[in-house]
Amino acid sequence: MLQTLSLFAPELLLAVSASLLLGFGFWGGKDRAGFARYYAIAILVIFALSSFILGRPEGMAFEGQLIVDGFSHYVKLILGLAAAAALLFSKSYFETEKLERYEYSVLTLYCVLGMSIMASANTLLSLYIGIEMQSLALYVMAAFNRDSLRASEAGLKYFVLGALSSGLLLYGASLIYGFTGSLEFAEIAAAVSESGTTPGIVAGMVFLLCGLAFKISAAPFHMWTPDVYEGSPTPVTGFFSAAPKFAAMALIARVLVGPFEGITESWQQVIIVLSVLSMVVGAFGALQQTNIKRLMAYSSIANMGYALVPLAAGTMAGVQGMLIFMSIYVITVIGIFALILQMRIRNGMVEQISDLAGLSTSNRGMAILMTLFMFSLMGIPPLLGFFGKLFAFLPAANAGLMPLVVIALVASVIGAFYYLRVIKTMWFDEERHEFVEAPQNLRFLSLVSGLLILPLLLLPGISTGAQGLITRAAESLF
Numbered sequence: 001m002l003q004t005l006s007l008f009a010p011e012l013l014l015a016v017s018a019s020l021l022l023g024f025g026f027w028g029g030k031d032r033a034g035f036a037r038y039y040a041i042a043i044l045v046i047f048a049l050s051s052f053i054l055g056r057p058e059g060m061a062f063e064g065q066l067i068v069d070g071f072s073h074y075v076k077l078i079l080g081l082a083a084a085a086a087l088l089f090s091k092s093y094f095e096t097e098k099l100e101r102y103e104y105s106v107l108t109l110y111c112v113l114g115m116s117i118m119a120s121a122n123t124l125l126s127l128y129i130g131i132e133m134q135s136l137a138l139y140v141m142a143a144f145n146r147d148s149l150r151a152s153e154a155g156l157k158y159f160v161l162g163a164l165s166s167g168l169l170l171y172g173a174s175l176i177y178g179f180t181g182s183l184e185f186a187e188i189a190a191a192v193s194e195s196g197t198t199p200g201i202v203a204g205m206v207f208l209l210c211g212l213a214f215k216i217s218a219a220p221f222h223m224w225t226p227d228v229y230e231g232s233p234t235p236v237t238g239f240f241s242a243a244p245k246f247a248a249m250a251l252i253a254r255v256l257v258g259p260f261e262g263i264t265e266s267w268q269q270v271i272i273v274l275s276v277l278s279m280v281v282g283a284f285g286a287l288q289q290t291n292i293k294r295l296m297a298y299s300s301i302a303n304m305g306y307a308l309v310p311l312a313a314g315t316m317a318g319v320q321g322m323l324i325f326m327s328i329y330v331i332t333v334i335g336i337f338a339l340i341l342q343m344r345i346r347n348g349m350v351e352q353i354s355d356l357a358g359l360s361t362s363n364r365g366m367a368i369l370m371t372l373f374m375f376s377l378m379g380i381p382p383l384l385g386f387f388g389k390l391f392a393f394l395p396a397a398n399a400g401l402m403p404l405v406v407i408a409l410v411a412s413v414i415g416a417f418y419y420l421r422v423i424k425t426m427w428f429d430e431e432r433h434e435f436v437e438a439p440q441n442l443r444f445l446s447l448v449s450g451l452l453i454l455p456l457l458l459l460p461g462i463s464t465g466a467q468g469l470i471t472r473a474a475e476s477l478f
Contacts, residue, residue, distance in 0.1 A: 007061040007068045010050040010076060011116050017043045018109035025102035036102035037091060040109055041084045047112070048080025058476075060122065064184055067122040070476035074469050075119040075250045078327055082243040083112045085334050085445055090235035092439035093341055093349075099145055099233065108239070111137035115247035119254075124173040124183045127251065131169070131215065134244060135162050141239070142232045154231030161214070161224045169211025175204030176259075188259035197263050205260055209270050212255070215248035216304045217297075219277035226285075229297035234349065237293055238337030241300055242330045249307055249326055253319050256311060257477045264314040271312045272404055278305030279411035286418045292340060292353050295418060296333070299377065302415055303329055309408050310392045313399035319474040321391040327470075328376070328388035328453065335449025336373045339366060342438040342446070350433060353422055358431025366438075367426045369450045374419040379412055382455045 005012065021039060025032050051057075051073040058069050087108055094100045114133030121127040139162060143155025177183055179200035180191035192201060210221065217225040229237045260267050282302025289295040307329070310321030343350050360367040376385030389412065397405045 004061045006054065007057055007059050008066065009054060010047050011113060011120075013043065013050065014047055014109050014113040014116065018106050018113065021102070021109065022106050025106065033094075033100040033102045033105075034091075036105040037087055040105035041087050043109065044080045044084040044087070044112060047116075048077050048084070051076060061120075062126075064186075065123050065126045066117065066120040068120055070469075070472040071250070071254065071474070072116075072120045074323065074473035075247065076116055077469075078246055078330060079112055079115050079119070079243050082246065082330050082334060083108055083239070086235065086239035086242060088441050089238060089334075089338050089341055089445050090233075091441055093233065093235050096344070097145070097233070097349075101144075104141070104144060107137045107141050111141070112243065115243060118247050118251045121251060121254065122185050124176065124185075124188075127255070128166075128169065128173065130251075132166065134247065135166070135215075138162075138240070138244060141236045142228055144236060145233050148231075148233075150231035151233060154228045157231075158224055158228045165211045165214030165221065167211075168207050168214075172204045172207025172209075172211060175200055175207065179204065185255075185259040189261055192260060193262040197266050202263070202266050205263070205267055206270055208255065209252070209267065209274070212248060212252050213274050216245055216252070216307075217301050218274045218304050218308065219281035219301060222278070222281060222301045225301060226289075226294045226297040229300075230291055230293045230351075234293065234337065234341055234351075237296075238334065238341070241296060241333040241337065245300065245304065246326050246330055249304070249322060253311060253322060254477060257314070257319065268312055268314055271308050272401070275305045275308035275312060275404065276407055278302060278308065279408060280305075283411040283414040286415065289418070290353055291351050292343075292356075292422070293351055295353065295422075296336065296340075299415070299418075300333075302411060303377070305411070306389060306392055306408055309401075309404060310395045312401055312404060313395040315395055315399060316474045316478050317398065318395040319477055320470055321393075321395045323470045323473060325388040325392040328384045331449055331452045332373055332376050332385060335369065335446050335453070338442050338446040338449065339370050339373070342366060342435060342442050344436050344438075345433045346436060353425055354429075355433050356422065356426050357429035357433075359426040359435075361431050362434050366435075366446075369446050370426060371423050372450050372453060374423050376453045378416045378419045384453045384455070 021036055025036055056073050060067055087105060111134050114130050114137065117126060117130030117133065121130055139155055139159045142158045143152050145151040176188060179198060180188045182188055182191065214221040256267055278301050282298045282305060286295050286298035289298060307322055307325050310318040343355060372383065376383040379386045379389040393405050393408055
C-alpha cells in the first residue's frame with residue numbers, strides 16, 4: 001500500500017488539491033478566482049517536478065492498472081509545466097473578458113490528472129478512464145464562455161464528436177478483450193505474440209487507434225479542430241494545442257510498443273495512413289485560412305502528422321524522435337498563443353491574420369518573437385524546430401520509410417507558405433491596428449518561449465541532460 005501511494009503521489013496531489021480548491025471556491029471570498037489560479041499553478045509545477053523530487057520511483061500501482069517508469073516521468077514533467085503556462089497566460093484574458101471564475105483552475109487540475117493517468121496507463125481500463133477524465137474537463141473548458149454562441153457551439157461540437165471517438169475506442173477495446181481475454185497490456189502482448197496477426201485483434205487495434213487519433217486531431221478525425229480552436233476562448237485554445245496533444249501522443253506510443261509490439265507490420269500501416277492524411281489535410285487546409293486560430297488548428301493537424309512519422313518506424317529511436325518533436329512543439333505553441341493573446345486593441349481582441357499588418361513598426365519585439373516561432377514551425381535552422389523535424393524524420397528514414405519522409409518534407413515546404421504569409425503581413429504590410437500594451441505575464445511567457453527555441457538549448461550541459469531524460473523515457477518502453 002505504501003509503495004502504491006509513493007508511486008501515485010503526483011496524481012494524489014492533483015486529485016486532493018483539485019477537490020480542496022473546489023470546496024474553497026464555493027466558500028471563498030471575492031478574489032477566489034485569482035487565488036485558485038496561482039494555487040493551481042503552484043500545484044502543477046510541484047506535480048511536474050514531483051517525480052524527480054521523489055527520486056523517480058518505478059513500479060506498478062493499483063495491481064498493475066498503472067505503471068510508473070521513465071517514460072511517464074518525462075511526460076508528466078512536460079504536462080505539468082505546459083498546463084501551468086496555459087493557466088498563467090489565461091489571467092489577463094479572463095479578467096478583461098469578465099470570465100474570471102475559479103472553476104477554470106479546478107478543471108485544469110482534473111484535466112491534467114486525466115492526462116497523467118493516460119501517461120501511466122497499463123490496461124485498457126485505465127487508458128479509458130484517463131481519456132474520459134481529460135475529455136470531460138476539456139468539453140466544459142471549450143464552452144467556458146457561456147454567453148458566447150461560438151464557444152457554446154465549439155463545446156457542443158467537441159462533445160458530440162468526442163462521444164463518437166469514445167465509441168470507436170470502446171468498441172476496439174472490447175474486440176481486443178474478446179480475442180485476447182485480457183485488459184492488461186502485458187497479457188495482451190503475450191496473446192498477440194502467440195496468436196500473431198488475426199483479423200479480430202487487428203480490427204480492435206484499428207478501432208482503438210481511430211479513437212486515439214481523434215484526441216490528437218489526426219486526419220480524417222480532425223473535423224472538430226478548426227471550429228473548436230476558433231470558437232473556444234483563446235487561452236483554452238492554447239491549452240488544447242499543447243498538453244492534451246502531448247498526452248495523447250504519449251499514450252499512442254505506449255499502446256503501439258506495448259500490447260501490439262508483436263504486430264508492428266499491421267499498426268505501422270495504420271500510422272502511415274494517419275500521418276500522410278494529417279500532413280496533407282493540415283498543409284492544404286491552412287492555405288486558405290484568414291483567422292490565426294484556425295490557421296493554428298490546421299498547423300496542429302499537420303504537426304501531429306509529423307509527430308506520427310517517427311512512431312511509424314516502430315523503434316526506440318522513433319519514440320525518442322517523437323518526444324523531442326512534441327516537446328519543442330509544445331514550447332513553440334505556448335509562445336505563439338501568448339502572442340495571439342497580445343492581439344488586443346481598444347475595442348477588444350482581434351484574430352485575423354491581417355490584423356498583424358505593420359506589427360514590425362508598432363511593436364518590433366512582438367514581431368521578432370512571432371517571426372522566430374513561425375521559422376521554428378517551418379523547421380528553419382538553427383532554431384529548435386529544425387532539430388525537432390530532424391529527429392522526427394531520421395528514424396523513419398533509417399527504417400526504410402523514405403516515401404513517408406519525402407511526403408513529410410513536401411508538406412513542410414507547403415506549410416512554409418502560410419507561415420511566411422504571417423511574417424510578410426507583419427513586416428511588409430501597412431499598419432492596420434495598434435495593439436494596447438500587453439500584460440507582463442504574456443510578455444514573460446512569449447519571451448521565455450522565444451529564448452527556449454533558440455540554439456541556446458544546444459549548449460553541451462543542457463542538451464546532454466535533456467537528451468538523457470528523453471533516452472531513458474524511450475528505453476523504459478522497450
